[in-house]
Amino acid sequence: MFCPLTLLLYAAVVASRPFTIHTREYVYIGGQYIKQADGAFSDSQMYVEHLRPVRVSHPLPLVLIHGQGQTGTNWLNTPDGRPGWADFFLAKGYEVYIVDQPERGRSPWNPVFDGGIQAVSALLAAQRHTAPELFNLYPQARFHTQWIGNGTQGDPVFDAFYASQVQSLDSNSTVEAQTKGRHAGSLLLDTIGKSILVTHSQGGPIGWVIADARPSLVKAIVAIEPSGPPFVSTDIQPVGPARPFGLTDIPLEFDPPITSAADLRQRLVSNDSATTCFEQAAPVRQLATLRRIPVMMVTSEASIRAAVDPCTVRFMRQAGVSVQHIVLGDVGIRGNGHFMFMERNSDEIAAVVEEWIARQERC
Ligand SMILES: *[C@@H]1O[C@H](CO)[C@@H](O)[C@H](O)[C@H]1NC(C)=O
Numbered sequence: 001m002f003c004p005l006t007l008l009l010y011a012a013v014v015a016s017r018p019f020t021i022h023t024r025e026y027v028y029i030g031g032q033y034i035k036q037a038d039g040a041f042s043d044s045q046m047y048v049e050h051l052r053p054v055r056v057s058h059p060l061p062l063v064l065i066h067g068q069g070q071t072g073t074n075w076l077n078t079p080d081g082r083p084g085w086a087d088f089f090l091a092k093g094y095e096v097y098i099v100d101q102p103e104r105g106r107s108p109w110n111p112v113f114d115g116g117i118q119a120v121s122a123l124l125a126a127q128r129h130t131a132p133e134l135f136n137l138y139p140q141a142r143f144h145t146q147w148i149g150n151g152t153q154g155d156p157v158f159d160a161f162y163a164s165q166v167q168s169l170d171s172n173s174t175v176e177a178q179t180k181g182r183h184a185g186s187l188l189l190d191t192i193g194k195s196i197l198v199t200h201s202q203g204g205p206i207g208w209v210i211a212d213a214r215p216s217l218v219k220a221i222v223a224i225e226p227s228g229p230p231f232v233s234t235d236i237q238p239v240g241p242a243r244p245f246g247l248t249d250i251p252l253e254f255d256p257p258i259t260s261a262a263d264l265r266q267r268l269v270s271n272d273s274a275t276t277c278f279e280q281a282a283p284v285r286q287l288a289t290l291r292r293i294p295v296m297m298v299t300s301e302a303s304i305r306a307a308v309d310p311c312t313v314r315f316m317r318q319a320g321v322s323v324q325h326i327v328l329g330d331v332g333i334r335g336n337g338h339f340m341f342m343e344r345n346s347d348e349i350a351a352v353v354e355e356w357i358a359r360q361e362r363c
């Protein structure tokens with residue numbers, strides 16, 4: 001049961017700062033009518049929320065893109081009730097745009113003509129993300145300490161987090177998710193202008209394809225544990241082929257150009273229980289547009305993705321992309337999982353990200 005009293009207690013335990021005063025408006029972008037026998041239906045539109053602090057002191061806004069099973073609520077406040085990352089950036093003077101990916105949350109999914117959907121169980125969320133240390137399904141799980149509460153069903157913070165989870169386009173519908181994310185995201189940037197993208201997990205590929213479509217409108221990308229590694233899907237162990245274009249399931253611009261994913265030659269770098277890592281074999285192609293955009297990748301110490309991200313970084317650098325990879329454990333920030341931006345030290349991690357973003361603005 002949801003228990004507001006205990007939640008208040010948790011918020012008091014974790015020293016909190018006040019929320020930032022801002023204005024808020026929303027818009028839907030990128031929809032189109034689909035004709036059916038019984039009339040026309042709007043599809044593919046993306047919900048976008050615009051938060052603006054009283055004093056804007058940074059020239060470029062941030063666009064925050066959540067991952068699988070999530071919506072824009074990820075960034076608003078933490079499940080224990082503290083101000084979230086959106087608020088952190090508002091307090092620093094950034095305008096913030098928060099989306100619900102097309103067909104997710106407040107962006108409608110149509111059962112007749114949209115792709116299949118899936119949901120993640122409470123047990124799976126606890127094992128992978130909020131309480132991996134209790135299950136020890138992967139080696140670094142035991143380092144996880146930063147989730148507030150015990151991270152399992154029945155704990156009020158977990159329950160608040162899990163209640164915010166929604167169904168998402170399933171693993172057979174990644175092309176649809178990325179195609180619609182690219183379309184709506186491109187139109188958003190056409191409207192709001194040059195921006196900085198901040199993506200998480202399955203939102204990672206959405207950020208890559210938006211930047212590939214609108215390179216002149218993306219100043220920089222912060223990718224928090226983006227989907228990876230190249231060409232392979234992994235859960236606790238490698239599962240099977242995925243992302244035939246390396247970072248994505250839909251084409252990116254390569255140099256020299258490709259006509260199909262088969263033009264990308266794969267070379268196995270390593271293969272162990274945690275990850276199967278491929279890079280390109282010769283002739284190595286460059287990511288023609290992404291190489292013009294600085295990228296920060298952030299990986300936490302105890303995340304299920306910790307073993308995977310270095311391979312994604314390796315692939316990107318080989319393809320000419322300038323990636324600064326921050327491994328939080330290496331900079332003294334210990335014990336985080338995949339949902340680091342909701343954990344006890346969420347502001348500490350936001351500060352690392354903000355410092356990098358502010359530096360990109362000046363270049
Ligand atoms: C987590 O805390 C809840 C609420 O106190 C409790 O019901 C549950 O048994 C705890 N789970 C574990 C694994 O400790």
Ligand SMILES: *[C@@H]1O[C@H](CO)[C@@H](O)[C@H](O)[C@H]1NC(C)=O
Binds near residue numbers: 116118170172
């Ligand atoms: C994806 O499609 C395959 C083949 O049709 C099917 O076996 C599998 O269950 C589907 N996956 C999901 C998540 O629906």
Ligand SMILES: *[C@@H]1O[C@H](CO)[C@@H](O)[C@H](O)[C@H]1NC(C)=O
Binds near residue numbers: 276
């Ligand atoms: C990686 O190792 C696993 C387990 O030994 C094996 O099943 C798989 O085929 C290997 N993958 C590649 C690409 O060699």
